[in-house]
Structure formats: structure tokens, C-alpha cells
Amino acid sequence: MTLQAERVDEVVAALRTVLADDQILTSKTDRFNRARVPAPFPVHRWAERVPDLAVLPTSTEQVAGVLRIANDLRIPVVPRDGGTGLTDGAVPLHGGILLDVKRMNRIKELDLDNRTVTVGTGINMLKLNEELARHGLFYPDDPASYPCSLVGGRIGTSGWSLIGSRYGHTRDLVLSFDHVLPTGEVLHVGDGIGHKISKSSSGYQLKHLFMGHQGTLGVATEATLKLYPKPEAELSPFWAFDDYDDAYRCVGALARAGVATFAGAVLFDEWKVAYLRRDDEAYIPQPGDVRALVCAVMYGYEDEVRPAGRRLFRIAKEHGARYLGDEISEGDWAARHDRYATPLHGRTKDGQVVPMSWHCEDAAVNYTNLPSLSRAWHEIVAGLRRQTDVFDDWGMFAYTSADTGVDYLTEIDVGIWEQQLDDRAWELWVRAKRDIAAVALAHQGSISACHGSCRAGEVDLVPDELGRGFDVMLDLKRTLDPHNIMNPGKYLLDRAYETGERP
Ligand SMILES: Cc1cc2nc3c(=O)[nH]c(=O)nc-3n(C[C@H](O)[C@H](O)[C@H](O)COP(=O)(O)OP(=O)(O)OC[C@H]3O[C@@H](n4cnc5c(N)ncnc54)[C@H](O)[C@@H]3O)c2cc1C
Structure with missing residues (x-):
């Protein structure tokens, strides 16, 4: 909370000209409930990220009214939808109005x-x-x-x-x-x-x-x-491999095949398989010699998915894949929305089971750079684990982004013992995030394929990734948001309002 009580009263009075009373929320519960996002943050510092009030508009006109008032009064506004973003986008860094869009759901x-x-x-x-x-x-x-x-x-x-x-x-x-x-x-x-x-x-x-x-x-x-x-058929075969290298070659071949119903492929590395086997509640037991996995997914009509599936099965077999059967294939793909949404646990260095929250660092990278980037990222997380028990390496996924296999969304999943995330561990984490982003750029990738890159650590490298494009962002921000009311503090955009020549 950053505004004085009288200032909050002034904002609420102004908002009452465009919203009904029940659309303006000021209680502690309403505000704290809208400050939380899934990306772990030190528990003792949660209060730093709480809005002064929240609003629940129901129309474009009401949103426009709220922004006009905020612009006149120079009050920060942070839009929030599901609040599931992993780069702290919906977290108010400077208090102000949290604009919750959920009632505009028709x-x-x-x-x-x-x-x-x-x-x-x-x-x-x-x-x-x-x-x-x-x-x-x-x-x-x-x-x-x-x-x-x-x-x-x-x-x-x-x-x-x-x-x-x-x-x-x-x-x-x-x-x-x-x-x-x-x-x-x-x-x-x-x-x-x-x-x-x-x-x-x-x-x-x-x-x-x-x-x-x-x-x-x-x-x-x-x-x-x-x-x-709505697709008539879904086919999601899971194939097992003795090692990562064979799985990597296979996923590349599947993605490059140009099959029209191909909707995506996922590569699970050795760390990911080991973590799922060890600690994932939804894990369906697989033979002990399975070290890496590939899943390919096809959607469409029955009479196009089945023949296309035969082609992908042929390609997988040529690359040494073992089919894991229908139960694992259908069950694991069906669990894709649940895997990280439930309460989770991980392990300290000596194997103690502790409650952990999931965090995911993502990058976009070309197929040819995947193995080297994966090695470098695991080494960064291993470095963290050497220094503290707060972090666990939950392995990596690589997912196709395009229909040609050119680039992959690759993610490393890190378990974080959030209750133990003190200032020192948080600093280590921010530094590690910066290193993770630097590795993505060193591999000609992008810091984020998926979540955005405005969280502490990674955000420092956004100007390096965008080059002159970052200056254009600053110019656009200043032009469209002359008083920096929209989500201030994000993406280093406050620099747009600093006086003096930019370097
Ligand atoms: C378990 C889990 C799995 C995930 N898997 C994926 C995945 O597969 N793919 C993926 O892309 N992401 C994934 N994410 C991240 C997240 O779900 C996405 O970033 C999602 O797009 C965020 O949507 P949201 O409605 O929760 O937005 P929020 O978190 O509420 O907001 C995200 C950002 O958008 C801004 N925003 C919100 N509403 C508006 C609006 N109406 N207009 C303008 N800006 C707005 C916010 O200010 C914030 O900066 C995952 C997250 C979790 C927790």
C-alpha cells in the first residue's frame, strides 16, 4: 500500500462517478488476494506488492472511465486477469488501483x-x-x-x-x-x-x-x-528412450516431418523423468530404464489423424523409440493442465522432502542449440543447490513452437522452498535468473517464449536482447502513457520518464 488514506478516499470518490460501490474494493482481504501470483517470492516481503484498492469493471466504458480518472490523478493501474502470469506482470510494484477484469466474462x-x-x-x-x-x-x-x-x-x-x-x-x-x-x-x-x-x-x-x-x-x-x-480425434503417443541424445534426434525428426495434423511435440530430459518418477503425484509408473521421453500430439478428423499417426510412429521407431502404450500416452497428455497447479514438494540436497512451489524459466531457442543450453541451465541450478537447500532441479521440457521445428519453447522447472526464501536466497535466485537469461541470449535465443521477461533478474537483459528496439519501446511508452500510470516499474520502462539524454 503506497497511498495515504486521504488519497485513497479521493480516488474512491472519483471512481464512484463511473463504478457502483460493490465494484470498488478496499478491504485488506480483497487487496491481498489480488497481490499473489504463482511465481515464488519471499513470504516476508509479500506486503510490498499489495494494491491500495481493487476495481471490478464490467464494460469497456467503465475501464475507460477508471483509466481517465487514474490518468488525471496520476495513480498507478495494474490490470489483472487470472493472475497466473509467471513474470510478476499482474503484481503492483507501486500500489495504486488493481483493475480486475474477471467480471467482463460474457x-x-x-x-x-x-x-x-x-x-x-x-x-x-x-x-x-x-x-x-x-x-x-x-x-x-x-x-x-x-x-x-x-x-x-x-x-x-x-x-x-x-x-x-x-x-x-x-x-x-x-x-x-x-x-x-x-x-x-x-x-x-x-x-x-x-x-x-x-x-x-x-x-x-x-x-x-x-x-x-x-x-x-x-x-x-x-x-x-x-x-x-472441435477435433474428432486426438493422438498423443509417448515414446521412451535410453538417453537424451536419441530423444533429441527423434523430436527433431518428428517436428520437421511437415505432418499437417501435428500440433506439437514435447521432449522430457533425464532430470524431468527422474523428478516425475520421484515426486510427481500424477506420475503413471514407467519402466525403470526410461531416461528421456518424447510425446507428439496430433489433432483433427479421424481419417487424417490415424494415417498421420502411422507416419509419426514410423519416424519414432527409426530413431530407437519404444512406445509406452495407450494408458501412459493418453493419461500423461490429459494431465498437461494439472501438473504444476497442485501443492507440490521437492527435495533438499540430502533428500529430505519439503514443500516447494514451482517456478519455470522459459526461453525460445533454435533446435540446434537445445542440448548446449540445457547443459548450461542445469549447471546454474546445480550451482544454486551447492549454496542452499531452497532450490531443487525439476528438469526440463522442450516444446515445439512452430509447425516446422525451427524453434522450441524450452523451460527449466525449479522447485523453490518459498517459506525459506530469505533475502540471501532471493538474491541468489535473482542472480541465477539473470544467468539463465544470459545463456538464452548467448544461444541466439529469446529470454522468454511464453511468460514475458519483466521479473527481477531477467529484466536487466531485455535491453541487450532488443537493442535499438528497447529505445523504441521507451518512446512508445512515453507517447502513449504520458504520466506512467499503466503498470509502472515493469520492463525498465520507468527509464522513459527519466530526464536527460538517454545513452
Ligand atoms: C500452472 C501454470 C501453467 C502455465 N502454462 C503456460 C503455458 O503453457 N503457456 C503460457 O503462455 N503461459 C503459461 N503460464 C503462464 C500464464 O498462465 C500465462 O502467462 C497467461 O497468459 C496469463 O494469463 P492470466 O489471465 O493469468 O493473466 P494475469 O497473470 O492476470 O496477467 C498477465 C499480464 O497481462 C496483463 N493483463 C492482464 N489482463 C490484461 C488485459 N485485459 N489487458 C492488458 N493486459 C492485461 C497483466 O497486467 C500482466 O502483466 C502458466 C502458468 C501456470 C501457473
């Missing part, structure tokens, strides 16, 4: 002929797909956080989908949206002036500018999404 229009749906950005993909299923349709944005992240957060992070190799990611699936600028002005971004155009060459491609900005450029309020027929 389906506004279902256009069966043009295959689109228009929704409030507070809607959850699980709920949306339950409704769409009645029409034989689905919206294929499928993150592991599918049951708990919302459309607005997907836009705010420019999310990554597990089945994106077939259907694309959030940026491809959101056709257009209403966006409220920090000054309270409303614009519609997308291709063309209509809401349902998928390709236009007219002017700047503003849709992409207003995605992945982590709430620093305004609030997406209503979005029009692309729809697909």
Missing part, C-alpha cells in the same frame, strides 16, 4: 458463419470451450494454465499454446480487440477496420504492439477470436 457474439466468437477478456478458455462444444467448435489456445488463465491475460502476455504447432498461439488466434489506452481513449486493434479480418496490409500492425506488453500500454476489454471445428 460471450457477446457467436458468429457461426465466419467462425468467430466475441468475448469479454475476463472469460476463461475452459468455460468458453464448454459453450463452444455445443456448436461443435473450439478455441484452441491451450496453455498448461488452461483452466485458470483468461483471454485478457493471454493478450497481455502474448501467450504460448501447447498445440500451437497446428493452430498457432494467442497472437494468431485473437483476430482483434478493443483496447483502452492509458489516457482512457478506446481504439480497436486488429487487421482492417472490421473485427473479423485475419490479414491486412493496411498501415502499422498495431495488434501486435498491444499484445505481450504486460499491461504497460493499457487494457484489452473485448476480443474477437478465431474458431475451429
Whole structure:
């Protein structure tokens, strides 16, 4: 909390001109509940990240009204959807108003002929797909956080989908949206002036500018999404390998095969298999000699998925894969949304079981750089473990991002004993995050394929990754948000307001 009580009263009085009383929340519970995100943070410092008040608007007009008031009064505003982001995007660093989008969760229009749906950005993909299923349709944005992240957060992070190799990611699936600028002005971004155009060459491609900005450029309020027929068939074979190298060669061959129904492939390294076997509640027992795994996923009609599956099975066999059977394959793929959402435990150096929270560092990297990046990341986490019992290495996944196998979202999962995360351990972690990001850049990758890169540690390297592009970000931020009210403190964007010449 950063505002004086009288200032909070002034803001609440102003907000009452656009919101009803029950849309303005000031109690400690309401504020603390909206400060928490899944990425571990020292427990003794949680109070640093609490908003002064929260609002629950129900329309674009109300969001515009809130931002106009905040802009006039120079009060920070942080948009929050599901609050599942892993780079602290929805965490208020300077107090102010937390704008919770969850009540804007209605389906506004279902256009069966043009295959689109228009929704409030507070809607959850699980709920949306339950409704769409009645029409034989689905919206294929499928993150592991599918049951708990919302459309607005997907836009705010420019999310990554597990089945994106077939259907694309959030940026491809959101056709257009209403966006409220920090000054309270409303614009519609997308291709063309209509809401349902998928390709236009007219002017700047503003849709992409207003995605992945982590709430620093305004609030997406209503979005029009692309729809697909609900797939008749899903095939998700899991194959076992004696070592990582064979699994790596196999995943590359599968991804490069150009099979149209191929929706993605996942490589589990030795650390990941060992962790799942040791500590994962959802683990379905696999033979003890399994050291690395590959899963490939296909979606489509029965009569295209089955023959395509035969081709992928042939490729896997040529690379020494052993099929693990239908139960493991179907069960493990079905667990993709649950794996890290439940209470978890990990191990200290001497094998003691302790409660741990999950954290995930992600990067985008080319296929050829995966093995070397993986070795370097495991070494960083091993270095942490040599110094403290707070961290555990839960292994790595590498997922295809595109349909050609060019680049992978690769993640290292780290168990963190959050209750023991004191200031020293937090400093070690921030340094390790910086090192993890540096390794991604040294491998010609991007710091984040998925979550964004504005958390302590990684954020320091964003100017290195973007080069001159970072200066353009600063210029855009200053122009669109003259008083730095939108999510201040994120992405080093406060530099846009420092006086004097930038170097
Ligand atoms: C178990 C688990 C698994 C995950 N798996 C994946 C995965 O597979 N793929 C993936 O991409 N991510 C994944 N994530 C991360 C997270 O779910 C995504 O980043 C997701 O897109 C965040 O959505 P949210 O609704 O929770 O957004 P929030 O966390 O509420 O917000 C995320 C960011 O967007 C901004 N924002 C929120 N709403 C708006 C809006 N309406 N307009 C503008 N900005 C806004 C916020 O200020 C914040 O900076 C996972 C997280 C967890 C906990």
C-alpha cells in the first residue's frame, strides 16, 4: 500500500462517478488476494506488492472511465486477469488501483458463419470451450494454465499454446480487440477496420504492439477470436528412450516431418523423468530404464489423424523409440493442465522432502542449440543447490513452437522452498535468473517464449536482447502513457520518464 488514506478516499470518490460501490474494493482481504501470483517470492516481503484498492469493471466504458480518472490523478493501474502470469506482470510494484477484469466474462457474439466468437477478456478458455462444444467448435489456445488463465491475460502476455504447432498461439488466434489506452481513449486493434479480418496490409500492425506488453500500454476489454471445428480425434503417443541424445534426434525428426495434423511435440530430459518418477503425484509408473521421453500430439478428423499417426510412429521407431502404450500416452497428455497447479514438494540436497512451489524459466531457442543450453541451465541450478537447500532441479521440457521445428519453447522447472526464501536466497535466485537469461541470449535465443521477461533478474537483459528496439519501446511508452500510470516499474520502462539524454 503506497497511498495515504486521504488519497485513497479521493480516488474512491472519483471512481464512484463511473463504478457502483460493490465494484470498488478496499478491504485488506480483497487487496491481498489480488497481490499473489504463482511465481515464488519471499513470504516476508509479500506486503510490498499489495494494491491500495481493487476495481471490478464490467464494460469497456467503465475501464475507460477508471483509466481517465487514474490518468488525471496520476495513480498507478495494474490490470489483472487470472493472475497466473509467471513474470510478476499482474503484481503492483507501486500500489495504486488493481483493475480486475474477471467480471467482463460474457460471450457477446457467436458468429457461426465466419467462425468467430466475441468475448469479454475476463472469460476463461475452459468455460468458453464448454459453450463452444455445443456448436461443435473450439478455441484452441491451450496453455498448461488452461483452466485458470483468461483471454485478457493471454493478450497481455502474448501467450504460448501447447498445440500451437497446428493452430498457432494467442497472437494468431485473437483476430482483434478493443483496447483502452492509458489516457482512457478506446481504439480497436486488429487487421482492417472490421473485427473479423485475419490479414491486412493496411498501415502499422498495431495488434501486435498491444499484445505481450504486460499491461504497460493499457487494457484489452473485448476480443474477437478465431474458431475451429472441435477435433474428432486426438493422438498423443509417448515414446521412451535410453538417453537424451536419441530423444533429441527423434523430436527433431518428428517436428520437421511437415505432418499437417501435428500440433506439437514435447521432449522430457533425464532430470524431468527422474523428478516425475520421484515426486510427481500424477506420475503413471514407467519402466525403470526410461531416461528421456518424447510425446507428439496430433489433432483433427479421424481419417487424417490415424494415417498421420502411422507416419509419426514410423519416424519414432527409426530413431530407437519404444512406445509406452495407450494408458501412459493418453493419461500423461490429459494431465498437461494439472501438473504444476497442485501443492507440490521437492527435495533438499540430502533428500529430505519439503514443500516447494514451482517456478519455470522459459526461453525460445533454435533446435540446434537445445542440448548446449540445457547443459548450461542445469549447471546454474546445480550451482544454486551447492549454496542452499531452497532450490531443487525439476528438469526440463522442450516444446515445439512452430509447425516446422525451427524453434522450441524450452523451460527449466525449479522447485523453490518459498517459506525459506530469505533475502540471501532471493538474491541468489535473482542472480541465477539473470544467468539463465544470459545463456538464452548467448544461444541466439529469446529470454522468454511464453511468460514475458519483466521479473527481477531477467529484466536487466531485455535491453541487450532488443537493442535499438528497447529505445523504441521507451518512446512508445512515453507517447502513449504520458504520466506512467499503466503498470509502472515493469520492463525498465520507468527509464522513459527519466530526464536527460538517454545513452
Ligand atoms: C500452472 C501454470 C501453467 C502455465 N502454462 C503456460 C503455458 O503453457 N503457456 C503460457 O503462455 N503461459 C503459461 N503460464 C503462464 C500464464 O498462465 C500465462 O502467462 C497467461 O497468459 C496469463 O494469463 P492470466 O489471465 O493469468 O493473466 P494475469 O497473470 O492476470 O496477467 C498477465 C499480464 O497481462 C496483463 N493483463 C492482464 N489482463 C490484461 C488485459 N485485459 N489487458 C492488458 N493486459 C492485461 C497483466 O497486467 C500482466 O502483466 C502458466 C502458468 C501456470 C501457473
